[in-house]
Amino acid sequence: MKRIPVTPRLDYREKIEALGFDFHGDYWREEAYYHFTAEETACLEEATNEAYHLYCEAAQFIIEDNPEFMERALNIPKEIGERIRASWDADELSLYGRFDFILAKDGTPKILEFNADTPTSLLEASVIQWQWKEDVFPECDQFNGIHEGLVQSWKDIFPKKGEIYFAGALENNEDTGTLQYLASTAMEAGFSTRVLDMQALDLQNGRFFDPAGELVNRCFKLYPWEWMVDESPDGCLAEMEWLEPIWKLVMSNKAILATLYELFPDSPYVLPCYLSRPRSGLFCKKPVFSREGHNISVVDIRNWEEHVRIAETEGDYNTGAYVYQEYVEPTVYSGRYPVIGSWIIGGEAAGIGIRENRMEVTDNLSEFVPHIIG
Numbered sequence: 203m204k205r206i207p208v209t210p211r212l213d214y215r216e217k218i219e220a221l222g223f224d225f226h227g228d229y230w231r232e233e234a235y236y237h238f239t240a241e242e243t244a245c246l247e248e249a250t251n252e253a254y255h256l257y258c259e260a261a262q263f264i265i266e267d268n269p270e271f272m273e274r275a276l277n278i279p280k281e282i283g284e285r286i287r288a289s290w291d292a293d294e295l296s297l298y299g300r301f302d303f304i305l306a307k308d309g310t311p312k313i314l315e316f317n318a319d320t321p322t323s324l325l326e327a328s329v330i331q332w333q334w335k336e337d338v339f340p341e342c343d344q345f346n347g348i349h350e351g352l353v354q355s356w357k358d359i360f361p362k363k364g365e366i367y368f369a370g371a372l373e374n375n376e377d378t379g380t381l382q383y384l385a386s387t388a389m390e391a392g393f394s395t396r397v398l399d400m401q402a403l404d405l406q407n408g409r410f411f412d413p414a415g416e417l418v419n420r421c422f423k424l425y426p427w428e429w430m431v432d433e434s435p436d437g438c439l440a441e442m443e444w445l446e447p448i449w450k451l452v453m454s455n456k457a458i459l460a461t462l463y464e465l466f467p468d469s470p471y472v473l474p475c476y477l478s479r480p481r482s483g484l485f486c487k488k489p490v491f492s493r494e495g496h497n498i499s500v501v502d503i504r505n506w507e508e509h510v511r512i513a514e515t516e517g518d519y520n521t522g523a524y525v526y527q528e529y530v531e532p533t534v535y536s537g538r539y540p541v542i543g544s545w546i547i548g549g550e551a552a553g554i555g556i557r558e559n560r561m562e563v564t565d566n567l568s569e570f571v572p573h574i575i576g
Contacts, residue, residue, distance in 0.1 A: 203305065204237045205535035205571075211337055222383055223330050225375035229569055230326060232334055236540065236556050236573040243345040243554070243575050246303070249311040249471050250544040250551035253301050256469060257316055260461045261452050265290045275457045275477060275523070276490070282431055282438055286449050294447035295359045296549065297422070298324075298352070302564070303471075303542045304530050310470050312530050313462075314541065315488075318453035319446050320426050322376055323543055323570065324348070325383045327555030331572035342574040345554050349387065351547030356391035358548055359445070360420065365394045367412065370424035372399045377424050384422060400425045408440050419443060427451040428491055456490045456525050474528040481506055484529040487514075489522055498563050500529055515563050532562055539564070540571070 210232045211217065218226060238246075264271050265287050272278040272286070300321035303311040328348040335344045360366070366388050368381045378397075385395040396412070400423060404411045410418040422445040423430075430438050431451070438448065452458060459475040466472050480503055487499045487508075496517025501508040503526075514520070532539045538558040545552045557568040 203242060203535075203540075205234055205538065205540070206237055207234050208232070208338065211334070214334070217333060217337075218330050221325075221329050221333060222379055222386075223325055225379050226326075230330065231569045231571050232338075234536070234571055235338075236535075236571060237576050238345070238573060240343075240575055242309070245309070246311055246345065246542065246544055246554060247551045249303065250301055250546060252469075253313050253316070253471055253544075254299070254546045254549065254551075256462060256466050256472065257318070257453055257458070260458055260465055261290070261449065263465060264452055264458065264461060265449065271461075272452065276452065276455045277522075278451065279431065279435065282435065282448075282451075285439055286451060289447045290449040294443075294449065295355075296447060296450060297355050297359065297445050297547070299446075299450075299453070299546045300324075301544045301546065303544055304532055305542070306530055307533070311542065311544075312473050313459075313471050314473075314486075314527070315456060315459065316453055317543075319450045320424050320454075321543075321545075322380050322424075323555055323557065324380055324545075326570045327543065327545060327553060328352075328383070331555065331570075334572045335574055339574050339576075342576055344572075344574055346552075348545050348547060348553040351545075351550065351552040352384070352387040353391045355548035356388045356393060360393070360443075363392050365396065365420065367403075367418050367421040368395060368397045368424075369400045369403060369421055372397075381422075381424055384424075388422075403437075405434065405437050405440060408436075410437070410440055410442055421445070426491075427454065454491075456488050456492070457523070459525055459527055473530065476526045477523070478526075479503060479506060479508070480526055484511065485526040486529050487524050487526055489517075489520060489524055491522060492517060500562065501526075512562060541568075 272283045300317040302314040368385045370377045370381050372378050381397050388395050402413050420443045460477045463475045487501050489497050497520040499514035500512035502511050540556050540558040541564045543555045556571050559568040
């Protein structure tokens, strides 16, 4: 993998905004790109498919064999845990998720986390960077079948056409843009769609209704399951076809990283991770629930005592449990630290997007940089 400077398109702002990316600010950067070989992207594809398989095995282990782990370590109420098991046993399908990988010095992708429930950075990884490639490097390829995968997955998940609602926090521009893009892929698949604010869904007698009083049967929500559990346990138990399904609550909790290591310690993609403080070593300390790199630090532990190497990032997730994941020394490219977001669509690896930062922890100040296969 190489980071190579390139001249931005003169009209790139107009072009990406025409595709719905009107919330880009300075986040989208095209004065450089990342170059991959075909062998490197094949390795990432294999790692992504295997990582998802391992996560499914870990979720199976927790949901079916260790329901007390859901209550104790994941802090999931018993009745919600029962609904999770019913959802898992019914094989309710998932639309998407995003693995965040860092490359070890030997090039092996290492799982940092799985954004299983409400991943964003989707529009830019899909049609925006593809448009850039077509304009700048039309002769090259890109690891990017995200859009086509989304369109096909809607058909697989809902064989019968009909209406799908898309709900989230519409005061957030990125969430709104993501919902609108996902709705457009569902429309391309032959569905009618409606986008509305999550708070506009009205729960009555175990069913949800829209502001016009119409029954909502299917809803994609860009709204974390853990928030719903806190705010409306009855809503979590309501009759509804949700995407993502409620079993994704297990995968989105970073405590599953410790289970992953417990079950698959020899996997080349899995880093050692623990629910309690190890005796010694260099670790990335993460809240079990956190987003956009909030409240993450790097600590050097000696005889059980923590010595801060990289101070905790800002955020509001520092009141709960943490996990300790073995620290991987990142490779620096022109003063930037890249993280590879690898998308799983309909259960299959579908493409990558790269966010980079000038600090080691990827947060909401990171920038998106396109890639090609050369």
